[in-house]
Amino acid sequence: MLIKIAKPSDLHESDVTPESIYLSRRRFMGGMAGLGAGLALSGHVQANADYSDVPDGDAPAWLKEKISETQWRAVTPSNPDNDKIAPFDDASGYNNFFEFGTDKGDPARHAGSLQTEPWSVVVDGEVNNGGRFALEDFAKPSQFEERIYRLRCVEAWSMVIPWLGIPLADIIKRADPTSKAKYVRFETLVDPEQMRGQRSSFSIIDWPYVEGLRLDEAMHPLTILAMGMYGRELPNQNGAPLRLVVPWKYGFKSIKSIVRISLTEEQPVNSWQQIAADEYGFYANVNPEVDHPRWSQATERRLPNSLFSPNTIDTLMFNGYADEVAELYAGMDLKENY
Amino acid sequence: MASPRIWLAWRVGVFLAALAPLLFWSWQVANNAAGPEPGRYLLLNIGIGGLWLLLLTLSLTPLTKLTRWKGFALIRRQLGLWTLAYATLHMLSYALFILGLNWALLGSEIVKRPYIIVGMIALIGLAVLGATSNKWSMRRLGKRWKPLHKFSYVILGLVLLHFFWVVRADMQEWAMYAAIAALIMATRLPPVARTLPKLRYRYSR
Numbered sequence: 001m002l003i004k005i006a007k008p009s010d011l012h013e014s015d016v017t018p019e020s021i022y023l024s025r026r027r028f029m030g031g032m033a034g035l036g037a038g039l040a041l042s043g044h045v046q047a048n049a050d051y052s053d054v055p056d057g058d059a060p061a062w063l064k065e066k067i068s069e070t071q072w073r074a075v076t077p078s079n080p081d082n083d084k085i086a087p088f089d090d091a092s093g094y095n096n097f098f099e100f101g102t103d104k105g106d107p108a109r110h111a112g113s114l115q116t117e118p119w120s121v122v123v124d125g126e127v128n129n130g131g132r133f134a135l136e137d138f139a140k141p142s143q144f145e146e147r148i149y150r151l152r153c154v155e156a157w158s159m160v161i162p163w164l165g166i167p168l169a170d171i172i173k174r175a176d177p178t179s180k181a182k183y184v185r186f187e188t189l190v191d192p193e194q195m196r197g198q199r200s201s202f203s204i205i206d207w208p209y210v211e212g213l214r215l216d217e218a219m220h221p222l223t224i225l226a227m228g229m230y231g232r233e234l235p236n237q238n239g240a241p242l243r244l245v246v247p248w249k250y251g252f253k254s255i256k257s258i259v260r261i262s263l264t265e266e267q268p269v270n271s272w273q274q275i276a277a278d279e280y281g282f283y284a285n286v287n288p289e290v291d292h293p294r295w296s297q298a299t300e301r302r303l304p305n306s307l308f309s310p311n312t313i314d315t316l317m318f319n320g321y322a323d324e325v326a327e328l329y330a331g332m333d334l335k336e337n338y
Numbered sequence: 339m340a341s342p343r344i345w346l347a348w349r350v351g352v353f354l355a356a357l358a359p360l361l362f363w364s365w366q367v368a369n370n371a372a373g374p375e376p377g378r379y380l381l382l383n384i385g386i387g388g389l390w391l392l393l394l395t396l397s398l399t400p401l402t403k404l405t406r407w408k409g410f411a412l413i414r415r416q417l418g419l420w421t422l423a424y425a426t427l428h429m430l431s432y433a434l435f436i437l438g439l440n441w442a443l444l445g446s447e448i449v450k451r452p453y454i455i456v457g458m459i460a461l462i463g464l465a466v467l468g469a470t471s472n473k474w475s476m477r478r479l480g481k482r483w484k485p486l487h488k489f490s491y492v493i494l495g496l497v498l499l500h501f502f503w504v505v506r507a508d509m510q511e512w513a514m515y516a517a518i519a520a521l522i523m524a525t526r527l528p529p530v531a532r533t534l535p536k537l538r539y540r541y542s543r
Contacts, residue, residue, distance in 0.1 A: 090374035102508045104373065157375060202510035275507065294451055294503070296443065301436075304374035307367060310438040 051162075051231035054088045059233035060117055062136045063241075066144045067228055070164055074145035075222070077160065077320075082313075083150060086159040090304050092235045096153070097256055098205060099188065099195035100237065106197070107237035114194050114257065116241040125262035126181035129174060135241055139227060141174070142166035146231075147224055149247035151254075152286045152319045158300045163245050164228030169219045177215070177263050184218040185268035186211045186244060187260040204275050211244065211255035212268030212282065214328075222247055222324055225258075248321040250284045281338040285329070286319035290338050345412060352413045356420040359387050360427070377435020384431055388424030389497055393518055395421055396490060400525035403534040415471050418490075422468040425461045453503035460496040463489055491526070494519055 059067065077083035097107035119135040144164055152158045172184065188209040192198040198207050217223065226245045227234060234240040239256025246253050252272050272280035279293055288298045297315055305311035318325050329337075363383050366372040372379040395417040398410045437443050448454055467487055469475070476483050498516055505512050524530055 086374070094374050098507050102506070102511075157378075159374075197508070200508055200510050202513055203508045205507050291450075294453060296447070301375065301378075305377070307376050307380075307435060310377055310435055312438045312440075 051088070054230045054232060057232040057235070059228075060136075062140070063227065063233055066139055067164060067231065067233070070144040070146055070231075072146045073148065075147040075149070077148055077150065083148075083160045085148065085162055086303060088230045091159055091161050091229065092238055094159075094303065095237045096155075096251070097197075097237055097239070098203070099197045099207075099209065099257075101197050108235075110196055111236035111240075113196070114189075114236045114240070116236060116257075119241045119259075121242065121258060122260045123171070123175045123262075124260070125185070125264050126178040127175040127263050128178060129176040135227075138171065138242070139166060142170045144228075145224070147222075147245070147247075149222075149245060150319050151245075151247070151251050152300055152315065154250040154252055154280065154284070154292060154297075156292075156295055156297065156300050156315075157303050158313075158315075159303050162230055163224060163226040164231070165224040165226035165245065167221060168223045168225050168244065169221065171225060171261065172215075172218060172263070175261075175263065180265045181263035182215055183264045183267050184213045184215060185260075185262040185264050186213075186255045186258050187262075188255055188257050189259045205271055206274060208259075209255060209271045210268060210274075211253055211270045212264075213246065213253070214267075215263070216328055217246070217325075220325060220328065222321060248286060248318040248325045250280075250286055252280065253284050283329075283334070283337050285334060285338070286315060287317060287334055287338065288315040289317075290335055345409070348409050349413060349416060352416060356391065356417070359383070377431060381428065381431040381435060384424055385428045385501075388421055388428055389501065389515060391417055391421040391424055392490075392494055392497060393515070393522060396494060396522050400522065400531075400534055403525075403531070404538055406535075406538060418471060419468055422464040425464050429457070429461055453500050456496050456503070457500040460493050460500060463493045463496070467493075491523065494523070 093108045094104045095107040096104070097111065100107040100110040120132050121135060121138055122130075122132050124130045144166060146162055146164050148160060148162045150158055151161050168184075188207075189195065190198060190208040197203065213223070224245050226239070226243050227241060229235075229238060234243065236257075239254075239258075242258045243256040244254045244258065253270070267282060270280075270282060272284075273282055286297075291297050299312050300315045302311045302313050316322070363372070363380055367376040367380065395414060398414045398417070401407070402410045433439060433441075433444050437447070448458055467490060470479060470483070470486060479486060498512075498519060501512055501515065525534060
């Protein structure tokens with residue numbers, strides 16, 4: 001006789017967080033001491049004066065308006081002395097965005113060729129309310145928040161970056177997923193004319209760059225769609241005009257320049273998993289105990305660093321967001337599901 | 339023309355040319371022009387620089403055959419030693435700037451990571467060739483010297499394998515170096531090696 005015992009990690013329709021619980025979690029999160037202050041009304045009026053030395057961008061009027069209404073410092077590191085915000089030049093000058101080249105300086109050099117306006121995003125798949133949306137309409141109904149997150153790259157370096165954006169859950173709720181929706185699949189633009197890296201005949205990546213999340217990960221309050229950073233719009237090399245930020249996962253999960261968001265029944269295969277499944281899994285949760293085959297993940301180099309002080313710090317489980325996200329993976333073997 | 343002074347100037351010039359990139363990268367680091375992770379910047383640049391030097395060193399023999407210019411043969415040992423110097427600095431950059439001189443970690447990484455193992459073998463190989471590149475060793479080794487130094491071909495293969503394992507998404511740069519390496523090695527194939535001096539006469543006429 002076959003008795004099928006459901007694993008705790010198996011997904012059920014009931015796993016789609018009801019809106020009421022979702023909202024209460026947001027309140028809870030905002031109130032959590034570990035993540036610092038500032039929910040809803042408290043920090044609302046604080047200006048972005050901290051970024052006075054950051055060069056002005058060229059944001060469209062609607063985005064400038066959204067940014068001016070940002071709820072500043074909505075999520076901040078619990079220990080700002082340890083997690084100092086990286087200089088803007090480093091966050092915008094040291095990037096992996098292989099659509100523009102493989103060198104860390106390539107994206108800043110070449111991403112200027114990307115036209116980010118107008119921009120539209122397709123929402124499709126297992127949704128009742130899909131379609132193609134102008135970025136503006138995407139952003140408008142949501143409150144912009146500033147989230148200061150640690151970003152841990154799979155290459156064992158990290159930076160602290162202040163993002164501006166909206167919870168991904170807002171978008172998913174508006175799309176109204178069907179009961180079949182279990183995963184979210186994201187796609188970056190394919191346009192070799194604008195993205196020189198896509199013209200390389202030696203590229204291993206099968207464009208478009210694809211990423212995916214489980215629906216509950218996507219709905220988690222820490223998961224945001226960013227449209228700005230450092231009090232301004234995103235530079236192209238950082239994924240303008242719309243990118244994902246999932247702070248407890250390695251940076252490559254945070255897909256840039258998104259043009260399609262699809263709700264799916266099947267687990268999507270993300271680009272890096274497709275290239276080297278033994279090195280990059282679907283989950284890609286920051287985990288000091290699971291090495292990359294070519295280097296240890298137990299520590300990271302916090303940037304900027306200098307020659308003789310590599311600024312090496314211990315990597316934290318789930319990049320330090322374990323209190324918030326560990327429950328998503330209860331019962332899962334994270335060595336197996338890396 | 340055969341003045342020893344000109345040959346000395348040529349050798350000093352080559353020495354300075356090989357030293358210049360190291361000075362330039364150091365200057366960039368000192369002036370915050372090497373990005374937020376200067377150690378990694380040095381590591382990668384010195385590694386590629388070492389590969390350049392190895393390829394240059396191995397191209398001197400076919401170039402000599404092709405041109406009969408004495409100058410190429412004259413700098414072979416120097417460039418070989420520069421290759422060893424760059425490879426050593428590459429390894430030291432890794433130990434110092436990436437691992438923060440954590441010797442225990444270095445020990446475990448050397449054992450665990452194939453690309454580091456291969457890199458270390460290549461470095462040891464270069465060190466052996468460097469140590470036996472002096473006149474005394476040449477005399478001592480006699481007929482065995484040449485076959486021993488042909489291990490530089492194997493080292494080139496190891497270096498390319500080391501590089502190959504580091505590449506993550508785009509093979510273009512690696513493929514370029516591999517093609518140059520293949521070309522240089524092709525000049526060692528007996529039929530090609532025999533043809534090279536003849537080409538010279540054809541051109542000089």
